[in-house]
Amino acid sequence: KNEPPLVPYTVPVIGHTFSYFLNTENFIKKCLKEYGEPFNIIIFGKVVTVVAQKYIPEMIKAHENFSSIEVFRELIPLHLILGHDPFVNIDFHAKTTREQISGKLTLHFDRIQKDVLYYLDKQIGECNKPKSVKEIWDFTNHVTAKSIANICMGEEASQHDDVVHAFAVLTDDMNKFFFLPPIFSFIHPKLHEYVISLPFLFGFNPIAKHQKVLINRMKPIVENRIQQKKILGDSYEPSNDLLEFYMSQSDFDSSSVDYNCLSDLIAFMIFAGIGTTGRSLANLLFDYVGNPQCWDELYEEASTINKECNGKLTLNDANKMIKLESFIRESFRHTGDMIIAPRAVTTDHFTFSNGFTVPKGRHVLDFSEDSLFSESVYGPDSKSFKPFQFVSKNVSASKIDKTYLVFGGGRHACPGRFYAVLVMKLFLYHVLLKYHVRTESGNIPKKSMMGPFSVPSKESLIFERRKE
Numbered sequence: 001k002n003e004p005p006l007v008p009y010t011v012p013v014i015g016h017t018f019s020y021f022l023n024t025e026n027f028i029k030k031c032l033k034e035y036g037e038p039f040n041i042i043i044f045g046k047v048v049t050v051v052a053q054k055y056i057p058e059m060i061k062a063h064e065n066f067s068s069i070e071v072f073r074e075l076i077p078l079h080l081i082l083g084h085d086p087f088v089n090i091d092f093h094a095k096t097t098r099e100q101i102s103g104k105l106t107l108h109f110d111r112i113q114k115d116v117l118y119y120l121d122k123q124i125g126e127c128n129k130p131k132s133v134k135e136i137w138d139f140t141n142h143v144t145a146k147s148i149a150n151i152c153m154g155e156e157a158s159q160h161d162d163v164v165h166a167f168a169v170l171t172d173d174m175n176k177f178f179f180l181p182p183i184f185s186f187i188h189p190k191l192h193e194y195v196i197s198l199p200f201l202f203g204f205n206p207i208a209k210h211q212k213v214l215i216n217r218m219k220p221i222v223e224n225r226i227q228q229k230k231i232l233g234d235s236y237e238p239s240n241d242l243l244e245f246y247m248s249q250s251d252f253d254s255s256s257v258d259y260n261c262l263s264d265l266i267a268f269m270i271f272a273g274i275g276t277t278g279r280s281l282a283n284l285l286f287d288y289v290g291n292p293q294c295w296d297e298l299y300e301e302a303s304t305i306n307k308e309c310n311g312k313l314t315l316n317d318a319n320k321m322i323k324l325e326s327f328i329r330e331s332f333r334h335t336g337d338m339i340i341a342p343r344a345v346t347t348d349h350f351t352f353s354n355g356f357t358v359p360k361g362r363h364v365l366d367f368s369e370d371s372l373f374s375e376s377v378y379g380p381d382s383k384s385f386k387p388f389q390f391v392s393k394n395v396s397a398s399k400i401d402k403t404y405l406v407f408g409g410g411r412h413a414c415p416g417r418f419y420a421v422l423v424m425k426l427f428l429y430h431v432l433l434k435y436h437v438r439t440e441s442g443n444i445p446k447k448s449m450m451g452p453f454s455v456p457s458k459e460s461l462i463f464e465r466r467k468e
Ligand code: HEM
Pocket: 068, 069, 090, 091, 093, 094, 097, 101, 269, 272, 273, 274, 276, 277, 280, 340, 341, 406, 407, 408, 409, 410, 411, 412, 413, 414, 415, 416, 417, 419, 420, 421
């Protein structure tokens, strides 16, 4: 009762599926103009509600009525693939990320910096001749993978290339299955979930080989730590990684270690952290390349800080790079996703302040693009790339607000954002100091769209050694 207006359609069941997937931005903007928000559309046989700038904050605030995890569970049914359902433990994962990763940046700083540099040096190195790098997103996933592998499994395990590779490609290998359009939902809403998980249930599991690598490498480490704890007792010095943290939980049984459980816990961190941070890094690099008017200012700031700290950057020094911080925030604002954190109604119903009511189970899509380019906040030219607009406002790239939705919002806003922003800062800082970067064609690279989601350009980038 009192549902938002349903946008008219011609073909039953198919409804608005094609208009939505082929050009989400135009379609939703047209509906917003005609019906205001919220409004209902039919995608893959299912009624969904769309909210934009005005009602997204209401939805985010009502965290007791909505859950983004419920939508995620349907799109990417990790609970059917991993032995241990990560969604029931989401609060544990969020707390772990908040307290053990983002909350310990000072402690992790040196190794994050070392790991970011490691992959940059390995792939690009001294670069005395120009070097072309293909598949930038894959490259930046590897940069992130080295660092997250270290934080998750420790220094020793992250020395192994097979571990870093498993971290880097696990999400990609899985996404190949999950990014199939949910055509089976035309028959029944649950059918898509079961169809995409069938290959996994019948033994084909593209992540099994990666989990095997993780288990092989973690086993000797865990066994050694258990041994050391027995020998050293109170003088045992715990390592600063998630493996140690998981081993310190009250339900960890050192006499019969559940390695599948440990690798499932880590696999979830990989899903949450690698593709997201890797994609943002790729976007950042392309935004840098596409905005040559900022090169000098960014370089000057980086080299001044580099001189001030004698080449030994600390977290405090990193926080002084306010132009870089603003550039990163602007890059995030231009990520290009139309929808960021759709939510499902988890209570009997939810009523928006204008009286429109949506029932339990309804998916509500957040047309975040409307907020990220809000003219009242970012000016009439809100769509242009304004790299240093946040310098005077003194807002960090991880600070969420009601128009800056790249990390979601409210109680469930991304707890890994502080870490992700730091990795991005360190990455571009070191790139700035050492290289010139440009596209092969000389054109400004463009992202492509997969329905409402953006994908970084596939264009190669040329790295050249910066001359003093
Ligand atoms: C640039 C990189 C990242 C982006 C853009 C990003 C984005 C997001 C978004 C949009 C959400 C949903 C928020 C909501 O429901 O309102 C989320 C949740 C989450 N993210 Fe991130 N994320 C990033 C990096 C990371 C990293 C590095 C980690 C951990 C290593 C992480 C761990 C999580 C977890 C555990 C949640 C669930 C929080 C909860 O439900 O309470 N994220 N992230």
